[in-house]
Amino acid sequence: MTDVLEISQLGNPVLRLIAQPVYSVQDDAIQTLIDQLLTTLTHSNGVGIAAPQVAASYRLLIVASRPNLRYPNAPTMEPTVMINPQLISHCGEVVKDWEGCLSVPGIRGLVPRYRRIEVEYTTRDGKRLRQELTDFVARIFQHEFDHLNGMVFLDRLDSVQDLITEQEYLKRVAPSTLT
Numbered sequence: 001m002t003d004v005l006e007i008s009q010l011g012n013p014v015l016r017l018i019a020q021p022v023y024s025v026q027d028d029a030i031q032t033l034i035d036q037l038l039t040t041l042t043h044s045n046g047v048g049i050a051a052p053q054v055a056a057s058y059r060l061l062i063v064a065s066r067p068n069l070r071y072p073n074a075p076t077m078e079p080t081v082m083i084n085p086q087l088i089s090h091c092g093e094v095v096k097d098w099e100g101c102l103s104v105p106g107i108r109g110l111v112p113r114y115r116r117i118e119v120e121y122t123t124r125d126g127k128r129l130r131q132e133l134t135d136f137v138a139r140i141f142q143h144e145f146d147h148l149n150g151m152v153f154l155d156r157l158d159s160v161q162d163l164i165t166e167q168e169y170l171k172r173v174a175p176s177t178l179t
């Protein structure tokens, strides 16, 4: 088991940097970082994480949708490591749904995202893949991808009135998670 890393929180300048590309996927430092991100993600009950969230300013993210206390209706998938990801295309349909962020604890926001996207990324084995993502999984990708470009979900809100606290979110939006 590798280390659980500390999550950089809003206000830490690393979250506002444009992350640098990964040039050598097979580097020990990169492979170790991937293992640490996977461990940190599991430990924090997240469904996605981006390297800048652990103060490693690289273009590397993980999408790991699964039902949990924070997202009870999420589909289950194997954690997918995406290195040097690109958003290739998107549909015209934008949907708003609730997001939280490990770097913005205690807050939820109603964030507009494309419903269907096509992405390309390099796997941790060095293969370049192209894939279509939809709905919640597409949302996770767009959220994590923003972290690589120095953005957080707060920057995407239509209105500050689309923000609520985690406590109100659990009461109003996902009451079943309280039981």
Ligand code: ZN
Residues within 6 Å of the ligand: 100, 101, 102, 103, 143, 144, 147
């Ligand atoms: Zn986030």
